[in-house]
Amino acid sequence: MKICAVVFLLGVMIKGAASMIHTYRYFQTSSSQISGFPQYVAVGLVNDLVISHYDSNIKRVVPKQEWMNRVTEDDAQYWETETQISLGNEQVGKARIETVKQRLNETGGLHLDQRMAGCDWDDETNEIRGYFQTAFDGEDFISLDWMTQTWVAPKQQAFPTKLRWERIGEALQFKDYFDHICAEYLKRYVRYGEKTLKRKELPEVWFLQKSSSSPVTCFATGFYPDRAMLFWTKDGEELLEDWGGILPNHDGTFQSSVSLDLSSVPTGDWGRYSCVFQLSGVKDDLITKLDPGLIRTNEKKYTPYIVAAACVLGAVVCFLIGYFLYRRYKAKQLSPQSSEPEVMEELNSQPPETQ
Template identity: 35%
Template sequence: MQSVILLVVALHVASGAIHSWKAYYTGTTGLSEFPEFVALNLIDDQLMGYFDSNTNRFKSQFKWMEDNLGKNYDEQETNTLQGYPAAFKNNIKVVMERFNQTQGVHTFQEMYGCEWDDQTRATNGFIQDGYDGEDFLSLDLKEMRWISPVQQGFITVQKWNKDSAYIESDKNYFSSVCIEWLKKYLEYGKSSLQKTVSPQVSLLQKDPSSPVTCHATGFYPSGVTITWMKNGQEHHEDVDLGELLPNEDGTFQKTSTIRVTPDEWKKNEFSCVVEHQGKTVTEDKIRTNNGESVSIGIIVGALAAVVLLIIIAVAGYVVYKKKQGFKPVSGSDDGSNSSAQAVPQA
């Protein structure tokens, strides 16, 4: 008897959601075909704004941003971010010297932002820096101090930890100002940001001896859990969970691949459980790369070019901490919560 792999999409009704605003800044050296500086702002993991040193312009991604933040928003962000490429280039040079490096490809990155749970009202702020894809600096808001896992970061840690007012300012920003602006953004863009789209889910397998991939795509918001079940029990062995990736239309996709022998499929019942908001869908047909099926390569290839930039931006959390934490350009509703501010010298 042929084995049957059931696909159960259990979309549990969500009682709340965790919303986020994040900024990713990437400085590079030694990459001639990549901008020396890239800035990305994301709201609930959707690209909200983009800047790079090649175009030298900031571009909003939603119409509601201009409607609520004003026509000058992009210009404000552009004016601020235009000073970043030179600052990042200088700081890369300083850190290269600390690592006794004189040439090669190097990156500075920083990820920072805040989260808000609309059910529990819990908040969280974070700022993480790194160099060449490795952790370099981070701010511990509970301990109110900067920490570094590498000796080359100690000089900066010692300097910044002496400035208690600086750390207190960051704490206030991440616990208050950032959260206030996150809520404003959610209200301004609620027509698109608070929508719910259920995932389309398929089981993909190239041939009977190949791994089986559970592919969920087209869903929004981004929160999704993919779990493999074996005979009704959670199964984690030989399972590879893919990264969350954005689709070109603002939705998301994610995969989970399981590796088992054909004999195991015959003797056991496997299922893939995808948890999201809404409803339950069941699928028991494995799609292959032949005939009417769609290969993962084609699916992934359909992503917007900006996905590459996002992947690069989140790869290592690198760059130096900006001196004041990101502050709003204007505290009024016709201003903007700028993601940019002065970059300190190492």
């Protein structure tokens, strides 16, 4: 994992601040006999942001980013054309499921056919890389090896497809599509959403710990883009800790975390450790020094509130007891016949606004 991280960082430094690899992915999911789930769903993503959506219930392609509405500036019929393509793909997806079922000698049951196609574009070198892969019932079925332009069929049932596609030169057709059509659309989408897709956002950084004996986790969230690194240092030297990688947030930003076991390190030495965040295109690192007072733990999260609540409750009980004894004393002084239930009734009553 750390070797991959080093290679990644070298790549970032070589590319420079202005370079960025943009991605376009188109996911298609066809299903049969899955209750409550559309029989066909297609989703387009640019740089991991959902830009379009279609499913067999709504029967139309809709934009999922405000800036995607600009596509009609270049093509007034764009959404109608995409809808017609998706309607056709929906029928093709149904046929694919039936074809694979026959190869698997199955007649019914729940089935899922998934496809992903797309391309990457390096905006500095203009290099294009294509992707195409399929899965059936969660298992890889057939995919394109971009480097060799050959088809990979890990399942025996996919071998007839591999032979047929190799015979008709399907790989060359896909390459032509990725190099021209896919790349052209990706560049267009990036132009529409440039302010969003090329922005640089640094994260919020937190220190988390489940208990006093657990590893300390450096958690960074809200950064963009996802070309980033997160790691621990001691006295400025990087530590070889397992990095949790990068995960998406619901708002289109990203998060990452890396943990460090400090159980054998005296608390007084924790200040020698820092969490470092590096974002491609941003010159300065975001360095957060480890401060035990800033660590959020389950123990610390609730203890102050419990103590405060106990103090308040104790004060209330003392007040009520004192108030009760005082009223009882006054009642006996004023009238020996005064009843205790009257005092209890007053104590049990609540102000009208809190009833």
